[in-house]
């Protein structure tokens with residue numbers, strides 16, 4: 001019997017610094033209702049979907065920093081999203097800044113969750129590859145994720161949801177082959193990945209000019225080499241004077257892009273993903289057990305230690 005999951009990528013346009021969580025959740029619900037009209041099983045929202053991309057600013061006041069984080073999920077502001085999902089019988093994936101107390105110690109993570117059609121959280125992921133820097137740099141724009149987020153402590157787990165083996169990655173994670181391979185080795189069939197990818201912060205123009213290409217390349221390579229579907233979802237557009245790419249996309253295990261947003265605003269794209277496509281590639285060209293030969297790869301861990309940890 002063929003298995004499929006109907007997914008929606010719910011790209012968001014800019015969210016202003018002064019916008020409340022409640023106002024953002026109303027936008028998320030509008031997109032969720034549209035997805036439900038399409039008969040979607042799971043709608044995927046971007047990284048840090050509840051607020052503006054606050055790591056672009058250097059905030060020193062601890063209380064102010066905490067105000068960008070969610071200490072509970074769901075909470076009063078997001079409860080309506082969970083309730084609407086349950087009412088509509090649709091699952092979702094949501095990225096947000098998480099404040100977590102573990103053994104009496106406060107931690108801040110860049111987090112994403114999978115919520116099932118009954119409104120229950122069935123999976124959590126904390127971003128591993130935290131990009132950017134700790135200190136304010138002398139350039140037009142900042143990316144201070146290293147100041148605000150710890151490296152995720154949950155690894156790259158996979159979860160059974162919507163009849164598929166699902167995994168998550170957050171933004172910069174998509175650029176790293178290990179992200180995909182660790183989930184690939186667990187049989188992942190569908191990867192959800194939200195992102196906020198700015199341009200014009202002061203990187204050399206030749207890097208900025210390739211941002212869309214690298215976004216697409218990362219998703220297409222990750223999917224193909226690990227025989228998985230992926231839903232990549234942007235927060236896009238000009239947010240507080242800073243530009244972020246759109247190009248949200250759904251990618252097949254063949255590496256083909258089957259749907260892509262063509263705005264930098266709130267926009268929904270939908271695709272019915274045939275999990276049989278994943279199985280075909282896992283059975284043949286990327287049959288890891290049959291063809292993969294890690295025992296012949298050499299001492300790669302020792303050879304990759306070079307490089308400066310700080311920019």
Ligand code: CDV
Pocket residue numbers: 047131132143170171172173175195196197198
């Ligand atoms: N939010 C991100 O992780 N952004 C990074 C940028 C800074 C390179 C990205 O990989 O898109």
